[in-house]
Amino acid sequence: MPAAASRSVLPGFRIGLGYTLFYLSLIVLLPLSALVFKSAQLSAEQFWAIATGERALASLRVTFGASLIAALINAFFGLLTAWVLVRYSFPGKRFVDALVDLPFALPTAVAGITLATLYAGNGWIGQYLEPLGFKVAYTPVGIVVALTFISLPFVVRTLQPVIEDIEPEIEEAAATLGATRWQTFQRVLLPAIVPALLTGFTLAFSRAIGEYGSVIFIAGNMPFISEITPLLIVAKLEQYDIVGATALAVVMLLISFVLLLAVNALQWRLANRHSATGGRE
Structure with missing residues (x-):
């Protein structure tokens, strides 16, 4: 034994x-x-000077700010998309489902060129937006659009299997007990979805932070305005400043690790709370 x-x-x-x-x-x-x-190889003073340089800080704000906004947008619309694809049948459903994976298959440079063409001042969409004072291409808004495009599948594909596992009978039971649709979503469905939603958000956020190809064509790449940190790293490499480029990469690595650790800790806490609540019920 x-x-x-x-x-x-x-x-x-x-x-x-x-x-x-x-x-x-x-x-x-x-x-x-x-x-x-x-x-x-850098001293602490040299590393700090590179990490806190005005151009570096501006690029970090653009990179992490745009990535966070894109991940939040996809958390909402990705949940909505996954819910519609799982719970409803409609003509062209398989085509729409295949479109979700398009950012996976499309080269990022092609995506960037396409988005820049659409949202430029003379583009199909940009020609109507710019007269209204809303410029997308070659601005930080364009960065958010590109990051939203490339990170959407991570949220949808993470949520779909979880939503499929939620039986419709649960919603029917809640409705029988007098719960409204909002109460059913808030108290019954959302607690089961939140851990997967946080996972999708984390994946989308992580993907957006390191994106390069689709952004450089639509961002304008203006220092202090629309320059992302990966582009600044590439610029340093082209100038043979390998140590400076690695220093910026380490800064991105540290910030990303702390943020992802915080999100994972929150996800773990919510999952444990949901399990404990389900166990008592």
Whole structure:
């Protein structure tokens, strides 16, 4: 019995764990470690001067601000899209469902050129917006549009399986007990959806932070206005300032890690609260 009890339930756990750690170390930890070690060539004062330079701070505000806005937009409209695709049948549903994956398949440079063409002053959409004083292309608004486009599938595809698992009978039971549609959504459906929604938001936010190809064509790339940090990093690399580029990359890495850690902690807390509430009920 002791020998059987000490044996792992899943066969091959140790070798599987070993391969997993080796793969993650090779693909993730090794490049990130090289990034940190390269930036360590700078003194603390030099690193701080690069990280807090006016141009660097402006690019960080644009990058993380636009990524946050795009992720919030997709959290709302991605939930709405996933709900419609799961709960309703309508002509062309498969076509609409396939369109959601288009940003996955479309090269980001092509997406950027397309968006810039649409929203430029003489574009199909921009020619109607600019006379109204609403300029999209070559502004921070254009960055938000590009990031929203490329990160939408992460939210929709994360939410779809969760919504599919929610049985319609739950809504019918809530309605039978006198709950309105808003009360049913707020108290019955939303608690089950929130952990997946936060996961989709995190994935969209992470994807948007590192986006480069689709942004540079529509952003205008003006320092202090519409320049993203990845573009500033590429500019430093073109100037052979590899250490300065790695320093900015480390700053982005640290900020991203802290933000993602906070979102994951919130997601874990909400999931545990929902499980505990469901257990009591």
